[in-house]
Amino acid sequence: MFKFVLVKLAQLIPTFIGVTIVAFAFIRLLPGDPILLMAGERGISPERYAQLEAQLGFDRSPIIQYFDFLANLVQGDLGTSLVTHAPVMEEFLSRFPATVELSAFALAFAIIIGLPAGVIAATRRGTSIDHTVMGISLTGYSMPIFWWGLLLIMFFSSTLGWTPVSGRISYLYFVDSVTGFMTIDTLLAGDWAAFLSALHYLILPAIVLGTIPMAVIARQTRSSMLEVLGEDYVRTARAKGLSNFRVIMVHTLRNALITVVTVIGLQVGVLLAGAILTETIFSWPGIGKWMIDAISRRDYPAVQGGLVLIAFIVMIVNLLVDVAYGIINPRIRY
Amino acid sequence: MKRTLLAAGVAAFALGATPAMAKTLVYCSEGSPEGFDPSLYTAGTTFDASSKPVYNRLVEFKPGTTELRPGIAESWEVSEDGKEITFNLRDDAQFHTTDYFTPSRPLNADDVIYTFQRQMNEDNAYYQHNNGSYEYFNAMSMSELIDEIVKVDEHTVTFKLTRPEAPFLANLAMDFASIHSKEYGDKMLEAGTPERVNQQPIGTGPYQFVNYREDAAIRYSANPDYFRGQQPLDNLVFAITSDAQVRYQKLRAGECHVMPYPNPSDIDEMKQNDSIQVLEEPGLNVAYFAYNTQQEPFDDPKVRKALNMAVNKEAIIDAVFQGAGQVAKNPIPPTMWGYNEAIEDDPYDPEKAQQMLEEAGVENLEMNIWAMPVQRPYMPNARRTAELMQADLAKVGVDAEIVTYEWGEYLKRSSNLDRDGAVILGWTGDNGDPDNFLAVLLGCDGVGGANRAQWCHEPFDELIMEAKTLTDQDQRAELYKEAQVVFKEQAPWNTIAHSTVFMPLRQEVTGYTIDPLGGHSFEGVDLK
Numbered sequence A: 001m002f003k004f005v006l007v008k009l010a011q012l013i014p015t016f017i018g019v020t021i022v023a024f025a026f027i028r029l030l031p032g033d034p035i036l037l038m039a040g041e042r043g044i045s046p047e048r049y050a051q052l053e054a055q056l057g058f059d060r061s062p063i064i065q066y067f068d069f070l071a072n073l074v075q076g077d078l079g080t081s082l083v084t085h086a087p088v089m090e091e092f093l094s095r096f097p098a099t100v101e102l103s104a105f106a107l108a109f110a111i112i113i114g115l116p117a118g119v120i121a122a123t124r125r126g127t128s129i130d131h132t133v134m135g136i137s138l139t140g141y142s143m144p145i146f147w148w149g150l151l152l153i154m155f156f157s158s159t160l161g162w163t164p165v166s167g168r169i170s171y172l173y174f175v176d177s178v179t180g181f182m183t184i185d186t187l188l189a190g191d192w193a194a195f196l197s198a199l200h201y202l203i204l205p206a207i208v209l210g211t212i213p214m215a216v217i218a219r220q221t222r223s224s225m226l227e228v229l230g231e232d233y234v235r236t237a238r239a240k241g242l243s244n245f246r247v248i249m250v251h252t253l254r255n256a257l258i259t260v261v262t263v264i265g266l267q268v269g270v271l272l273a274g275a276i277l278t279e280t281i282f283s284w285p286g287i288g289k290w291m292i293d294a295i296s297r298r299d300y301p302a303v304q305g306g307l308v309l310i311a312f313i314v315m316i317v318n319l320l321v322d323v324a325y326g327i328i329n330p331r332i333r334y
Numbered sequence B: 001m002k003r004t005l006l007a008a009g010v011a012a013f014a015l016g017a018t019p020a021m022a023k024t025l026v027y028c029s030e031g032s033p034e035g036f037d038p039s040l041y042t043a044g045t046t047f048d049a050s051s052k053p054v055y056n057r058l059v060e061f062k063p064g065t066t067e068l069r070p071g072i073a074e075s076w077e078v079s080e081d082g083k084e085i086t087f088n089l090r091d092d093a094q095f096h097t098t099d100y101f102t103p104s105r106p107l108n109a110d111d112v113i114y115t116f117q118r119q120m121n122e123d124n125a126y127y128q129h130n131n132g133s134y135e136y137f138n139a140m141s142m143s144e145l146i147d148e149i150v151k152v153d154e155h156t157v158t159f160k161l162t163r164p165e166a167p168f169l170a171n172l173a174m175d176f177a178s179i180h181s182k183e184y185g186d187k188m189l190e191a192g193t194p195e196r197v198n199q200q201p202i203g204t205g206p207y208q209f210v211n212y213r214e215d216a217a218i219r220y221s222a223n224p225d226y227f228r229g230q231q232p233l234d235n236l237v238f239a240i241t242s243d244a245q246v247r248y249q250k251l252r253a254g255e256c257h258v259m260p261y262p263n264p265s266d267i268d269e270m271k272q273n274d275s276i277q278v279l280e281e282p283g284l285n286v287a288y289f290a291y292n293t294q295q296e297p298f299d300d301p302k303v304r305k306a307l308n309m310a311v312n313k314e315a316i317i318d319a320v321f322q323g324a325g326q327v328a329k330n331p332i333p334p335t336m337w338g339y340n341e342a343i344e345d346d347p348y349d350p351e352k353a354q355q356m357l358e359e360a361g362v363e364n365l366e367m368n369i370w371a372m373p374v375q376r377p378y379m380p381n382a383r384r385t386a387e388l389m390q391a392d393l394a395k396v397g398v399d400a401e402i403v404t405y406e407w408g409e410y411l412k413r414s415s416n417l418d419r420d421g422a423v424i425l426g427w428t429g430d431n432g433d434p435d436n437f438l439a440v441l442l443g444c445d446g447v448g449g450a451n452r453a454q455w456c457h458e459p460f461d462e463l464i465m466e467a468k469t470l471t472d473q474d475q476r477a478e479l480y481k482e483a484q485v486v487f488k489e490q491a492p493w494n495t496i497a498h499s500t501v502f503m504p505l506r507q508e509v510t511g512y513t514i515d516p517l518g519g520h521s522f523e524g525v526d527l528k
Helices: A002-029 A034-042 A046-056 A062-074 A090-122 A130-139 A147-158 A181-188 A192-229 A232-239 A244-281 A287-296 A301-327 B001-017 B044-049 B109-120 B124-131 B133-137 B168-172 B183-190 B194-198 B243-251 B264-272 B301-310 B315-320 B350-359 B382-395 B407-413 B437-440 B458-469 B473-490
Strands: B025-026 B059-061 B068-070 B073-078 B082-090 B146-153 B156-161 B207-213 B217-220 B235-239 B274-283 B285-290 B325-327 B364-368 B399-403 B422-428 B495-508
Touching: A002 A062, A002 A301, A034 A046, A034 B025, A034 B133, A034 B407, A034 B422, A090 A244, A090 A287, A090 A301, A130 A192, A147 A192, A147 A244, A147 B133, A147 B243, A181 A192, A192 A244, A244 A287, A244 A301, A287 A301, B068 B073, B082 B109, B109 B124, B109 B146, B109 B156, B109 B168, B109 B183, B109 B473, B124 B183, B146 B217, B183 B194, B243 B264, B243 B495, B264 B274, B264 B495, B301 B350, B301 B382, B301 B473, B301 B495, B315 B325, B315 B382, B315 B495, B364 B382, B382 B399, B382 B422, B422 B437, B422 B495, B437 B458, B437 B473, B458 B473
Parallel strands: B025 B235, B364 B399, B364 B422
Antiparallel strands: B059 B068, B073 B082, B082 B156, B146 B156, B207 B217, B217 B235, B274 B495, B285 B422, B285 B495, B325 B495
16 A cells, blocks of 8 residues: 555656646747736837846746756756745635635535435436436536536525625625635634625525536536446345345445546646636635736746646545545555 | 514614724725835826825825815925926825734825835845836836935925926826835835835825725725814725626615616616715816828828718717717817817718728728727726727728737737737826826827827927926926827827716715825815
8 A cells, every 4th residue: 555655656746847848838939028018008118128037037038947847846946936025835725725625615515505416316326316417417417617617696685685706705804814724714813794795795606606517517417426326236135035125225325436446536637727717706815816817927937847746646646546445445555 | 484583683784783883984996905015016096005094105196186286395496407306295194004014103205215126126135036026117217217316305306307298296296106115115124024014004094904805805994193184085996896787786776885887788777876976077087099100101191180080979979989989089088288179180080081081092091990809997998999980981982900909919910010900008197197198199209008009290299208307387288289290180090088086975975075186085085
């Protein structure tokens, strides 16, 4: 097991180097120049341009810039943002909890709805319930996030007034950031009203971000349930005269969950990608919105640093999923 | 039943909104500020969050106008030769007292000198800390203009200039010239945290900074010691909301009171909503179509004039601006002093245009139309404008092709002397002075830069250069009016439009005025 993790970690190194190259090249291959964008219609004199370019180190060859980036990265230094002049790592870490919090609630929503829906669809295979569940999940899977978000805002927030339109917490509350997780910070501060406000603001974005994972989980649960239901040991369990509930929950679901857990783990990448759009619609101050701003301002250090960190997180989560897979599936031994 | 309960719960949330009876105005701003030191940045979003609420300038723009009024300076005198300006500072301007700074003295001449030293003196610690990246200060040529700033006494400073420059006063009303506290700056240097000046601003303005939750919200509270009197609002909150559609939904739901930059297509619906009022003002801007006057056949004014007459600008106003704009005949907007009302625009007359082209010996002309890839306050949709122009030009036998580039690239390539074709672009005024349009965009110095027509025409340049050196505004206005006549004869641009600025607010907001310079200020704003 320990050896397995070590081997997996070693395998991450070339992937990680690849990611740094892609991240570094991506923002530079986009047309556009941070200095020119900043100068706008007014333009900038060639002398001043050269001066700024030299200050920022952009006049050096890209190869040297890349190795400079890599050398600093190894020391945990991602450089400073061209716009705010603050360290990229600091900027990322201060926004990351917001994204994690939103993703966690979205994933919880996806599992709470998706898992039972998949189980019900599988046990009622071929019935109208099955068709309905699968129809809804297919719709959810193909829902464009931006459109879906606006639709929910217009209906629930503007028309019915049940949920806030956007933001993370009502402006009435200001809670000092301890963990960066609004729900936890409000509880630490012992401010119940603020906690409820934070939950209230989480509802819509969590649903919007959780919709695609919910659909994926429902479909995966259904198909692996169906697979397991056809196994001999399920037939044996039924033949022993076990209750239907016990057959489904203990003998089928537990075995079906093995693949479902893997799929849930893979949703982390989907959530982070979806967070970019969801955060933009709901003005959610996480890394998605931060990355969008950085890209549009061609803030090279912020974009490359952000991409590397996100890729790193996805890689680590995938590794954890692999490990978890071994733990819940007794048939796998490393 | 369940639904009523839920509704009641939601109502309880909404009512929870009145724990204290503090008056709070929420502004749905369109983006995150880059920082809180306005001297370091050029973006309006940043100025809205920093210089407007927190700081004051020596002289300021009277709300809703481009006229100057006293700010930190109660009064000022300009010397006979125009090279010395002496400011008498008010003695009751207090810097903010916050949980991170307590001033020991009111604002004085040292603060004014410090504010400019940090932007121009290479030995200044803040100049070094920020690598001298004071873009607006540089762009307005302030370091070339200011020879020396002299402290006459505690409350008097004299600016000595290298040459007489009439727009200089207006420059001092711009955001980058916001007056900082020397005491605060020194304290942060001593503590080894000069970057805090850009994170926790201290100024003398109507609101003081409370805190900023990145990308989410900025909070301010009324400055109790403000020299123009304490604001009627207790708190000001910027709720950062980057999508225009979402801002509108927030305004509808009452989550914010004021929103900038609405989608033009939403305006009609907003006007019909009883809880929303929509203010509108002509913007201090111009959208233009600049020929490359150094390229054949566009070096011939007759050809340029003919092409201007081939384009139906009314149709562009209807289709692209959806009525939210007016046809431009001059390079400066009609709300600006010095605007020449008497100028007659080239009429839309395709037949005459074709005839003029033939007379000029131009046949089978092929040209590029450059269309900007982005929406700007002066131009809602350049692509659509280019298409309309293309169709109009086809009618007079000109075969036009539309080209575009990424925004940064577009700005750079359109400046090139050998640029092929004519470019759609525009400008929003910085300081309300005609010089800021005519010299920047059409002066000889701007060729290869902001002068996209690459147009250096001596009679025009002489007029605007002379106007710069005079202090009498009426005399200056006469010269600018004359310059507009020359401009119209020479037609380096087709002046397309001046757009209208819309500002949707909740009905309960009072005292808000649209800033023609494009800023958003909440001084004097109240809630009914």
